Amino acid sequence: MRLEDEIQQKEFKDDYNKAVVNILFTQSYIVTKQNSLFKPFGLSPEQYNVLRILRGQNGNPITVSSIQDRMLNKMSNASRLVEKLKQKGLVLREECPVDRRQVDIMITEKGLQLLNQLQTEILNQNIRLIKLDNEEVSQLNFLLDKLRG
Template sequence: MGKIEDAIRQREFKDPYNKAVVNLLFTHSYLVTLQNALFKPYDISPEQYNVLRILRGQNGVPTTVSSIQDRMLNKMSNASRLVEKLKTKGLLIREECPTDRRQVDVVISEKGLNLLRELEGKVEESNRTLIHLTEEEVRQLNDLLDKMRG
């Protein structure tokens, strides 16, 4: 694939900051395209996978919708609707919180845990192979991204 200039047929950028924004947007598209392909056979989207991982990270402790939202990669997403989709698929259990009736308690189901187990190795392998960098370079990338957001 190589340089962004070839990929989107743009000769040059105004400055490296401008290029970085475009490069990040394009790289995101590269990532999610591959992720979609990975998850498609399991009838799940990358966002739904992420919610399931958040729930598993709670180790069985019920989580509210707003807490899921907080931990999501996209803060503007709509945890409420994603939870509804996952419930329909039987991948999580949602019930009214007894101590605060505004909230709902969400827990990953056995079926959800099994799906995560099935996907785990594939996701890990995919993450490694789609990033063509040495371990030292990936660490650099992570540091730059963390610093970049200020």
């Protein structure tokens, strides 16, 4: 559906300005759907993302600032998200022996199990959410990667 119709705006100054609004609106469309999927599991999309980053470490610990670097939202607060996950028993946090300023984070068995439970649902939902064919979705990824320079 045309963005102009969805937000009841007559027209945009130019395609660049429409694109900015289009990306913000589409992100909200996706996050809203993700939220309802995560809800029953007591996770937020960002918490899920942090768990995925930890799983990607294959058992190696990773510091809080490295998590921050890999998060989708660079301004987010990895420290507090990790604290939430720890309270749920999904991650372990311990002082780094080499540099006591740093804190090593690892995903727990419980965290891995939760991810496995969610994984199939997420993958399927993501495919359903994006109503494009293979050619188009590959083109979209190309454009988004290029867009950021």
